[in-house]
Amino acid sequence: MKYDVVVVGAGPIGAIAARKSAEDGSRTLIIEEHRSIGSPVQCTGLISREALRESGLKPETSFIYQRIRGANVYSPSGRSIRVDGGRTRAYVIDRKIFDRTLVTRALDAGSEIMLSTRATALTNTEDGAVLTVEHGGIRENITAKVVIGADGAKSNISRLCGLGRVKRTLTCIQIEGQYETCDPGFVEIFLGNRFAPGFFAWAVPTTETIARIGLCTEPEKTPPHEHLRRLLREHPIVSKRYKGSCTSLTLGSIPIGALRETSADGVLIAGDAAGQVKPTTGGGIYPGAICAKIAGRVAARGDPRRESLREYDRMWQERIGRELKIGMQIHNAIGKLSDERLDEFIHLLSDEKIMTLVREYGEMDHPSILFGKIASHLKKRDLFIFTGRLLKDLIRSR
Ligand SMILES: Cc1cc2nc3c(=O)[nH]c(=O)nc-3n(C[C@H](O)[C@H](O)[C@H](O)COP(=O)(O)OP(=O)(O)OC[C@H]3O[C@@H](n4cnc5c(N)ncnc54)[C@H](O)[C@@H]3O)c2cc1C
Structure with missing residues (x-):
């Protein structure tokens, strides 16, 4: 079999890359190891309006559960701030339907797809790459000018082409269950090293009575299900609202810190496979969609040389x-902040002027803009005291 572009992985990023490559006139094939698109789901399904737009989709009712205006953020001691975007800023989606919609768009654009097909080897040739795949126990070779590796956090393609894997990952666990949601237009973020060391825990409503409750941590000795158990049973807010049922359990990892190089002879790497994920939230759909479109466009030029793919x-x-x-x-x-400093940090943010900035600049996808604005508005005295305490913590911990 011979194609211009072969995309490995029919997740959202592979589907978007394939659509772009086919739209640009390339004969494009997607291969996916699973029998169906979009399962198993390993996602909270919270995506911003911009992420949806970058994915090339409108807010279709077929995959949207909930419209989100903002977040209630809880510090370790239970102090909270309400970040209200004033209008819909994000959506809670059904990832399975979302992924299927994206793949359908890729097929509409002319891509082909092979399910239950796993990429197992990759060889370079002068004209591009030969991908070995296994399908129903049969092994075959597919030639392509360019292979796009969109095969997720444990990417084989990035390893096979010599670019290596993303080194740093966050460990995540999530359940979906009955939860007394105070306001379905708001997600809840819980900070604190007892429940989610190094990151945060969340409750994201899908309806008024159901939420996705989960957490991410830096990999550490305590297993993730132990943190989840603590969150559900011992967290002062979650334990009251969670009603004890569980209709799904998800375990997964989020790669953070993008690969230094994402192109090799005849190969491009995109999405989770390349670590194109926001380290602040673990969201991969927004950055991945941007990169997928670029990958599809560059691959469709049909020049497999590394100089060109760069x-x-x-x-x-x-x-x-x-x-x-x-x-x-x-x-x-x-x-790295201790619970005490996280409390102080949330206290600093609770200032009315800062909250106005958060409302104005608080886009999920561009935290750098918001943090810049906040830093320049914080009272110098508060910032000085906070930094002084941080330095003391640092010295003590050595
Ligand atoms: C618990 C959790 C919650 C998350 N919540 C959010 C969120 O709310 N919002 C957000 O934006 N992001 C979220 N993310 C991250 C998001 O899920 C990923 O960034 C996104 O799925 C990346 O898409 P992808 O297409 O790169 O990879 P994937 O979605 O992982 O797709 C890769 C595909 O490649 C296939 N594949 C792998 N190897 C092969 C092979 N050798 N041959 C053939 N096929 C192969 C896989 O079967 C899979 O279908 C979350 C992640 C986790 C773990």
Whole structure:
């Protein structure tokens, strides 16, 4: 079999890349190891309006459960701030239907798809790449000018082409269950090292009585289900609202820190496979969709040489490279705060002027803009005291 572009992985990023490549006139094939698109689901399904737009979809009722205006953020001691965007800022989606809609768009654009087909080997040739796949126990070779590896967090393609895997991952666990949602237009974020060390826990409503409740942590000794058990049983707010049922359990990992290089001879890597994920929230659909479109366009030019494919690295870095880097700095800084400092941090943010900035600039996808604005508005005295305490913590911990 011979194609111009073969996309490995029919997740959202593979589907968007394939659609773009087919729209640009390339004969495009998607291969997916699972029998059906969109399962198993490993996602909370919270995506911003911009992420939806970058994915090329309108807010269709077929996959939208809930419209989200803002968030209630709880500090470790239970202090809370309400961030109200004033209008719909994000959606809670059904990921399975979302993924299927994206794949359908790729097929509408002319792509083909093979399900239950797993990529197992990759060889370079002068004309591009030969991908070995297994399908129903049969092994065959598919040639392509360019292979796009959109095969997720544990990408084989990035390893096989010598780019290596993303080194840093967050460990995540989530359930969906009955939950007394105070206001279905708001998600809840819970900070604190007892429940989600290094990151945060959440309750994202899908209806007035059901929520996705989960958490991410830096990999550590305590297993994630132990943190989840604590969150559900011992967290002062979650334990009261959670009603004890569970209709799904998801375990997954989120790669953070993008690969330095995402192109090799005959190969491009996109989405989770390339670590194109926001380190502040773990959201991969917005940055991945931007990169997928660039990957599809560059691959469709049909030039498999690395010098030519490097244009992909340059273009996506220009669009979101800085945001991902600053996101990582924010993640590293906040992730190291003790519970006491997290409390103080939330107290600093609760100032009315800061909340106005949050309302104005609080886009989920561009935290660097908001953090810049906040830093310049914080009272110098407060900032000085907070930084002084941080330094003391640092010295004590050495
Ligand atoms: C618990 C959790 C919650 C999350 N919540 C959010 C959220 O609310 N919002 C958000 O934006 N992001 C969220 N994310 C991240 C988001 O799910 C990912 O960023 C997104 O799915 C990345 O899409 P992808 O297409 O790159 O990879 P994936 O969705 O992982 O798709 C990769 C596809 O490749 C296939 N594949 C893998 N290897 C092969 C192979 N060798 N051959 C053939 N096929 C293969 C897989 O079967 C899969 O279908 C969350 C992640 C987790 C773990």
